[in-house]
Amino acid sequence: QDRSVQVKLVLLGEAAVGKSSVVLRFVSNEFQANKEPTIGAAFLTQKCRLEDRVLRYEIWDTAGQERFHSLAPMYYRNAQAAVVVYDVTKASSLEKAKTWVKELQRQANPNIVIALAGNKIDLVQPSSSTPTSDSEPEEEADDATATPGEPSGENGENLRQVPRDEAEAYAQEAGLLFFETSAKTGEGVVEIFTEIAKKIPIE
Numbered sequence: 001q002d003r004s005v006q007v008k009l010v011l012l013g014e015a016a017v018g019k020s021s022v023v024l025r026f027v028s029n030e031f032q033a034n035k036e037p038t039i040g041a042a043f044l045t046q047k048c049r050l051e052d053r054v055l056r057y058e059i060w061d062t063a064g065q066e067r068f069h070s071l072a073p074m075y076y077r078n079a080q081a082a083v084v085v086y087d088v089t090k091a092s093s094l095e096k097a098k099t100w101v102k103e104l105q106r107q108a109n110p111n112i113v114i115a116l117a118g119n120k121i122d123l124v125q126p127s128s129s130t131p132t133s134d135s136e137p138e139e140e141a142d143d144a145t146a147t148p149g150e151p152s153g154e155n156g157e158n159l160r161q162v163p164r165d166e167a168e169a170y171a172q173e174a175g176l177l178f179f180e181t182s183a184k185t186g187e188g189v190v191e192i193f194t195e196i197a198k199k200i201p202i203e
């Protein structure tokens with residue numbers, strides 16, 4: 001028999017930060033490079049196994065486009081958990097995340113567990129080792145290793161607009177769980193849902 005506890009979770013955040021992609025990674029372990037914007041909201045479920053229990057997440061993935069903002073209360077009302085997503089390569093998306101956190105703290109269930117997730121860290125982290133200044137080759141006009149169309153530089157650091165420390169300090173001050181994630185590589189995604197699950201009280 002299914003003894004798993006159901007947990008209603010809502011995702012909020014600016015358009016295109018990767019809410020649907022984070023959910024797709026968690027639910028199906030997949031990534032789509034050209035995911036279409038969500039219209040209204042999408043509903044998905046996924047089990048989450050802890051050492052001592054299993055939770056069944058009922059996930060409301062909301063649309064970030066401004067014209068859908070007024071629908072959000074329908075989805076966060078009665079939610080036990082929220083994941084507020086921003087994009088580490090877009091500073092304005094953290095400001096939008098902060099306004100969502102304020103709205104949740106005023107209007108949602110007072111016991112709601114809120115996680116802040118800085119997504120798209122694959123765009124600001126090298127997959128190989130970090131180059132050091134003395135091992136750096138000279139720039140050449142006909143650099144055959146350059147990858148046209150790739151937005152990041154040698155180590156991608158130029159794309160980061162939100163320092164980890166700054167977002168983490170805000171999260172701590174506001175009482176939020178904090179993660180940096182990549183829906184593309186999967187980094188940090190399962191951790192969001194597992195750490196939230198640990199904070200959901202046993203009924």
Ligand code: GTP
Binds near residue numbers: 013063064119
């Ligand atoms: P709305 O539904 O409009 O609110 O957008 P959303 O927050 O659900 O964003 P979505 O998941 O649709 O992703 C937007 C775009 O960013 C898509 O092209 C994704 O492929 C891309 N994307 C999402 N997550 C990541 C990530 O972690 N890394 C990279 N490189 N791209 C990502």
Ligand code: MG
Binds near residue numbers: 037
């Ligand atoms: Mg979406």
